[in-house]
Amino acid sequence: MSRPAPEVIEVTSTRIACDGGGGALGHPRVWLTIDPKTGFVECGYCDRKYVLKPGAAVSDH
Structure with missing residues (x-):
């Protein structure tokens, strides 16, 4: 039985x-x-992967 892939959120x-x-x-x-x-x-808790959308502004805060 395989585990489902972690959720990916942009x-x-x-x-x-x-x-x-x-x-x-x-x-x-x-x-x-x-x-x-x-x-x-x-x-680290739920393995969700958060991915930065292409072209998103990167702030240094």
Whole structure:
């Protein structure tokens, strides 16, 4: 039995929050920062992968 692939979400900001979705069935909210060099970050709790959309403005905040 294989596991489903992690969810991939395209975003326009390098700083995002992940709570796993699903309300009470999710996980504690964590803040993640996408490194512009790699263009993505993965959540350590739920393995969601956040990918920076092509052409998104990269801020240094």
